[in-house]
Amino acid sequence: MKLDKVQISHFRNINDLSLTAHESLNVFLGANGSGKSSILEALHYLGFARSFRTHKHKSVISHDKPGFTVFCSALIEDGIQQKFGISRLSNDSCIVNINGNKSSRATDLASYLPIQIFTPQSSDLLLGSPKLRRRYLDWLLFHVEQSFNLDFQVYSRSLKHLNALYKSYQPKQGLDYWNDILCQKGESISLKRENLLNDHLIHLINSNLKDFLPEFSFEISYYRGWEKGYSLSDAVLKNRQRDQKNGFLSVGPHKADLRIKTQGVNAHEVLSRGQLRMLVAGMQLAQTQYLHAQTDKTSIFLLDDVGAELDEEKRKVFISRLNTSDTQLFVTAIDIKQLEFLENYNDKKVFHVEHGQVREEI
Numbered sequence: 001m002k003l004d005k006v007q008i009s010h011f012r013n014i015n016d017l018s019l020t021a022h023e024s025l026n027v028f029l030g031a032n033g034s035g036k037s038s039i040l041e042a043l044h045y046l047g048f049a050r051s052f053r054t055h056k057h058k059s060v061i062s063h064d065k066p067g068f069t070v071f072c073s074a075l076i077e078d079g080i081q082q083k084f085g086i087s088r089l090s091n092d093s094c095i096v097n098i099n100g101n102k103s104s105r106a107t108d109l110a111s112y113l114p115i116q117i118f119t120p121q122s123s124d125l126l127l128g129s130p131k132l133r134r135r136y137l138d139w140l141l142f143h144v145e146q147s148f149n150l151d152f153q154v155y156s157r158s159l160k161h162l163n164a165l166y167k168s169y170q171p172k173q174g175l176d177y178w179n180d181i182l183c184q185k186g187e188s189i190s191l192k193r194e195n196l197l198n199d200h201l202i203h204l205i206n207s208n209l210k211d212f213l214p215e216f217s218f219e220i221s222y223y224r225g226w227e228k229g230y231s232l233s234d235a236v237l238k239n240r241q242r243d244q245k246n247g248f249l250s251v252g253p254h255k256a257d258l259r260i261k262t263q264g265v266n267a268h269e270v271l272s273r274g275q276l277r278m279l280v281a282g283m284q285l286a287q288t289q290y291l292h293a294q295t296d297k298t299s300i301f302l303l304d305d306v307g308a309e310l311d312e313e314k315r316k317v318f319i320s321r322l323n324t325s326d327t328q329l330f331v332t333a334i335d336i337k338q339l340e341f342l343e344n345y346n347d348k349k350v351f352h353v354e355h356g357q358v359r360e361e362i
């Protein structure tokens with residue numbers, strides 16, 4: 001799916017903006033504070049119902065306005081058009097609109113629009129908590145394996161119940177019931193993540209990294225969240241006494257992690273910041289490649305301030321590899337000089353951003 005028309009209202013310094021996107025490459029140029037990142041941030045709301053810069057929805061609503069709206073039409077195969085929108089009001093309510101049908105569930109949009117983002121904060125994928133690396137795998141499973149979403153929801157619910165029982169004075173009631181569900185769904189989530197990583201992603205990531213970071217070789221592995229040689233239910237039992245004392249379950253796929261090493265050392269302890277970003281770029285590109293190979297979905301890729309993130313050679317490789325993976329790209333830069341190599345790309349639109357307004361270069 002590719003975005004076609006985009007309308008953004010009352011979002012940060014954007015009062016009212018309309019544009020028709022190019023199906024392949026869109027470049028936004030503008031001075032500091034002109035509104036480039038805000039455009040990407042607004043598009044991010046269509047895929048995640050949240051910002052990539054703040055947890056507070058209120059902060060992105062233009063000062064003195066009651067709420068913001070982001071609306072888009074998107075083209076799927078055979079020229080069929082779909083319409084999506086999201087509004088958030090300052091009282092924190094959320095209205096999602098999918099082809100005219102309203103919903104208050106912000107996540108309903110996510111399955112339609114696979115959006116990825118590369119920003120100055122992207123190296124958090126390697127430097128931040130395991131939650132971010134689990135999300136990396138789960139985003140892909142969510143878009144590729146229909147049953148994953150349900151498994152994940154049921155697992156999260158049973159984990160919540162089990163933790164509540166561990167904290168309560170009557171831990172017996174319902175314990176076996178939620179324990180069985182948790183272990184069954186937990187094993188299934190774990191297997192799906194492991195298969196995705198071992199059978200597909202590792203190969204794609206490594207082949208991207210041969211171009212991106214040829215001087216390194218990487219060992220990528222999945223830690224499933226409990227001890228080797230144990231089933232999840234055995235591991236839960238083994239830890240039960242201690243976990244009940246602490247009031248939460250310490251084993252399971254909610255404790256999983258993706259481990260990336262180079263020559264036996266954690267990659268984030270060896271690589272420079274720029275190299276870490278290239279590693280993240282290789283991982284994100286692998287997501288796009290796998291999504292494209294497994295489904296008829298295409299990813300919408302947002303690249304914020306790419307000039308500040310990567311040197312010219314790396315920028316070139318990353319963008320050209322994304323471009324050949326049939327993604328729809330939205331790229332921001334302060335100056336076209338940072339993206340001079342794009343002059344050779346005929347299939348693109350360039351937008352100049354000033355004070356929250358865009359002017360398309362003709």
Ligand SMILES: Nc1ncnc2c1ncn2[C@@H]1O[C@H](COP(=O)(O)OP(=O)(O)OP(=O)(O)O)[C@@H](O)[C@H]1O
Pocket residue numbers: 011012013014030031032033034035036037038039058059060061062063305334
């Ligand atoms: N809630 C808000 N209401 C109105 N304006 C806002 C709000 N939040 C931020 N702004 C302003 O919106 C502008 C857009 O910022 P944005 O981060 O999109 O700029 P940018 O073009 O990406 O700049 P840079 O190149 O410095 O990253 C800034 O001038 C900022 O001060």
